[in-house]
Amino acid sequence: MGGQSMSVLARYQVFSRRRRRxxxxxxxxxxxxxxxxxxxxxxxxxxxxxxxxxxxxxxxIFFVISGFLITGNLLRMADATGNVSFAxxxxxxxxxxxxxxxxxxxxxxxxxxxxxxxxxAHQVGIDALAAFAFVANWxxxxxxxxxxxxxxxVSPLQHYWSLSxxxxxxxxxxxxxxxIGVVVVRRSWTHSHRMVIAGVIMGAxxxxxxxxxxxxxxxxxxWAYFSTFARIWELGVGALLAIxxxxxxxxxxxxxxxxxxxxxALILASLLLIHDGSHGFPAPWAILPVVGASLVIAAGxxxxxxxxxxxxxxxxxxxxxxSYSLYLVHWPVIVFAAALMDPSLYYSVVVIALxxxxxxxxxxxxxxxxxxxxxxxxxxxxxxxxRFRYLPSKTTQLASVAATGLLAAGLVAYVLQxxxxxIAPPDxxxxxxAVASDTTTAASLPPLASELRMAIVQALKAREWPPLDxxxxxxxxxxxxxxxxxxxxxxxxxxxxxxxxxxxxxxxxIIGDSIALAYLGPLHxxxxxxxxxxxIHNEAQYFCYFIxxxxxxxxxxxxxxxxxxxxxxxxxxxxxxxxxxxxxISHNYGARMLSETGKDITPKEWADSMRRYVDxxxxxxxxxxxxxxxxxxxxxxxCLGKVTNVPANCVSKVTSTWRxxxxxxxxxxxxxxxxxxxxxxxxxxSNRCPAFVDxxxxxxxxxxxxxxxxxxxxxxxxxYLEAAGxx
Numbered sequence: 001m002g003g004q005s006m007s008v009l010a011r012y013q014v015f016s017r018r019r020r021r022x023x024x025x026x027x028x029x030x031x032x033x034x035x036x037x038x039x040x041x042x043x044x045x046x047x048x049x050x051x052x053x054x055x056x057x058x059x060x061i062f063f064v065i066s067g068f069l070i071t072g073n074l075l076r077m078a079d080a081t082g083n084v085s086f087a088x089x090x091x092x093x094x095x096x097x098x099x100x101x102x103x104x105x106x107x108x109x110x111x112x113x114x115x116x117x118x119x120x121a122h123q124v125g126i127d128a129l130a131a132f133a134f135v136a137n138w139x140x141x142x143x144x145x146x147x148x149x150x151x152x153x154v155s156p157l158q159h160y161w162s163l164s165x166x167x168x169x170x171x172x173x174x175x176x177x178x179x180i181g182v183v184v185v186r187r188s189w190t191h192s193h194r195m196v197i198a199g200v201i202m203g204a205x206x207x208x209x210x211x212x213x214x215x216x217x218x219x220x221x222x223w224a225y226f227s228t229f230a231r232i233w234e235l236g237v238g239a240l241l242a243i244x245x246x247x248x249x250x251x252x253x254x255x256x257x258x259x260x261x262x263x264x265a266l267i268l269a270s271l272l273l274i275h276d277g278s279h280g281f282p283a284p285w286a287i288l289p290v291v292g293a294s295l296v297i298a299a300g301x302x303x304x305x306x307x308x309x310x311x312x313x314x315x316x317x318x319x320x321x322x323s324y325s326l327y328l329v330h331w332p333v334i335v336f337a338a339a340l341m342d343p344s345l346y347y348s349v350v351v352i353a354l355x356x357x358x359x360x361x362x363x364x365x366x367x368x369x370x371x372x373x374x375x376x377x378x379x380x381x382x383x384x385x386x387r388f389r390y391l392p393s394k395t396t397q398l399a400s401v402a403a404t405g406l407l408a409a410g411l412v413a414y415v416l417q418x419x420x421x422x423i424a425p426p427d428x429x430x431x432x433x434a435v436a437s438d439t440t441t442a443a444s445l446p447p448l449a450s451e452l453r454m455a456i457v458q459a460l461k462a463r464e465w466p467p468l469d470x471x472x473x474x475x476x477x478x479x480x481x482x483x484x485x486x487x488x489x490x491x492x493x494x495x496x497x498x499x500x501x502x503x504x505x506x507x508x509x510i511i512g513d514s515i516a517l518a519y520l521g522p523l524h525x526x527x528x529x530x531x532x533x534x535x536i537h538n539e540a541q542y543f544c545y546f547i548x549x550x551x552x553x554x555x556x557x558x559x560x561x562x563x564x565x566x567x568x569x570x571x572x573x574x575x576x577x578x579x580x581x582x583x584x585i586s587h588n589y590g591a592r593m594l595s596e597t598g599k600d601i602t603p604k605e606w607a608d609s610m611r612r613y614v615d616x617x618x619x620x621x622x623x624x625x626x627x628x629x630x631x632x633x634x635x636x637x638x639c640l641g642k643v644t645n646v647p648a649n650c651v652s653k654v655t656s657t658w659r660x661x662x663x664x665x666x667x668x669x670x671x672x673x674x675x676x677x678x679x680x681x682x683x684x685x686s687n688r689c690p691a692f693v694d695x696x697x698x699x700x701x702x703x704x705x706x707x708x709x710x711x712x713x714x715x716x717x718x719x720y721l722e723a724a725g726x727x
Contacts, residue, residue: 037311038061038311039293040062047330047331056274056286060282063166063238067169067241070173071173071239072242075243100366100367101131103366109124117640127155127157131163134164136160136161136163141227156332169235173239205232206237213283214283216229217282224282225281256302260295263293265292266292269288270285273285322362325362325363333351333355337354340644346414357403357406364403446720449682453681456683460690463647468696480700481518481707497539498536499536502535504530507535508537509582510536510537511546517541517542518710521707522710526721539571542557544564548613548616549609552595582621582727589629589661604664624669626675628680630683630699630704631679631680631684634652636702647692651689653687693709697709
């Protein structure tokens with residue numbers, strides 16, 4: 001009897017321990033769901049209201065959570081069965097990740113085909129393929145460091161980069177745990193040996209990845225942001241938490257609360273301190289949110305801490321539950337809404353309502369059912385649906401009502417938004433046809449320029465898009481320089497970058513940044529067709545400004561920025577040694593930061609600095625020609641990408657920035673006896689510049705003229721140079 005009583009008591013104690021363990025897991029799950037809520041809402045706020053730190057911090061938190069949960073599952077599987085079952089692990093990952101992700105990819109591409117122009121929908125399709133193959137991070141890294149991809153419109157699938165990094169990590173980490181398990185079994189080691197080996201290996205991976213991330217964050221920040229190798233340490237920290245979870249089990253309640261609030265404080269600090277201009281991201285800055293998330297997770301290993309109810313209340317837990325679906329759907333909704341609406345309160349309501357409505361529908365209709373369903377249950381459900389006997393659960397019914405209500409609210413807000421007045425084409429009267437620019441009249445234009453002027457005016461009057469030849473997708477995000485000269489813009493030797501005879505009557509050199517390289521195409525054609533009269537040699541380079549000051553360059557193109565001083569010196573040496581007849585100079589007219597002051601260079605400072613550089617070769621040159629940049633305004637990819645936009649929506653104006661730099665360079669030209677070339681007659685009429693002329697896109701992005709348009713206006717440029725006596 002006593003033995004039986006003890007047996008019952010023992011069973012009761014085991015049952016009680018199980019209940020406590022299950023309760024602790026539930027409380028820990030609530031902590032993690034609350035942390036997921038913080039992560040997804042900060043990412044959402046970043047994308048909706050352009051709060052940069054939210055996007056940085058939210059993804060870091062997700063990485064830590066993912067590393068903790070997945071590693072815990074792998075270790076429990078290895079402990080229970082002796083080792084990792086790859087089939088079971090990857091099947092669970094497929095059921096967890098693929099259904100919702102794939103549905104969002106398909107719906108996003110379908111929406112892109114309806115809302116965007118074909119060329120942009122095609123880009124979304126390519127992005128979808130990269131996301132489906134879990135290489136979106138590398139795809140975006142290549143785009144981010146490709147000079148010619150800067151004109152690409154924002155992709156509604158760019159947020160898949162973080163998911164790609166996770167899955168790449170989980171292609172390797174389970175294999176390592178499997179190998180650890182093989183060693184443990186062969187040597188008959190204990191569970192603690194498995195933990196120690198896993199901890200040492202992951203610790204080494206974290207240290208190596210963090211070191212690499214710190215280096216790459218300063219040398220190539222775009223690669224570092226999207227790089228798997230520079231992000232593994234964040235997932236690895238979560239994995240180390242799972243490996244050492246037993247060490248946190250004995251933390252007293254007060255310690256748990258202090259740890260949790262310390263973690264929350266670090267997350268809040270990172271939200272305040274990390275921004276777009278933060279040098280050193282993802283390392284070392286990401287250490288703040290990573291450590292913060294780790295402290296919150298560690299505090300909840302042995303049950304939920306007290307006084308952190310905002311993490312563990314039912315609403316926070318539910319937002320954490322739907323966080324994966326919300327993360328997937330929110331960014332496409334934002335991008336598509338921005339393509340159809342102007343920023344306003346209505347826009348915010350539409351985005352919030354549709355995002356949460358679609359997330360609830362995805363979670364209850366796709367993500368959760370397919371994650372848990374088995375073949376027997378699936379057949380039974382399908383049979384009930386076919387016989388009209390299917391009765392969804394109460395939770396599903398409530399979710400359906402909530403999702404429907406939110407989607408309806410979003411559509412109502414979209415319908416109720418004030419409709420802005422339609423943009424009509426500029427009404428150019430006969431008298432306005434005589435206006436070529438601020439300083440040039442139609443009466444003074446030579447014949448070819450006058451014909452181009454009339455074509456520009458007709459383009460400004462267009463009410464519908466003509467067939468574009470070549471199509472937009474062959475221009476946008478492609479090389480901004482002509483095929484014959486595009487290889488000359490990098491930090492390479494320019495030995496082969498001369499066209500025309502060495503004994504030509506007029507020998508010329510062009511220097512400047514990417515704008516000069518765009519003009520190099522027409523000059524190349526002019527030299528090739530000059531019958532030996534004209535030679536052009538290139539010394540221009542992307543992201544290189546030929547002035548006597550140092551400009552802070554874009555970190556994404558650090559190689560070009562670093563090569564600029566040597567390129568400028570090489571140009572000086574070449575000009576002073578060869579003594580060309582003409583030196584062409586052309587740069588982008590825009591804000592650039594002086595390294596010396598940390599402030600944007602003013603037009604006067606720009607002109608003064610250019611003069612100091614020009615003075616170093618002016619005595620060895622017969623003529624100096626300053627060619628003004630094309631007026632920059634509307635980003636052509638964004639404007640063309642909206643299917644609702646008419647040509648009038650994409651008409652650029654000559655900005656005040658362009659005018660101020662043009663005036664400064666014009667004054668400089670007068671002062672040093674140079675020629676200043678006004679580019680406005682090649683692109684604009686009455687200071688309004690159409691997106692196309694005679695069916696040819698004028699710009700490849702917001703700044704650079706397209707190579708096909710450069711080819712079109714080459715005869716006009718040649719006509720001008722001859723009339724000005726330049727050749």
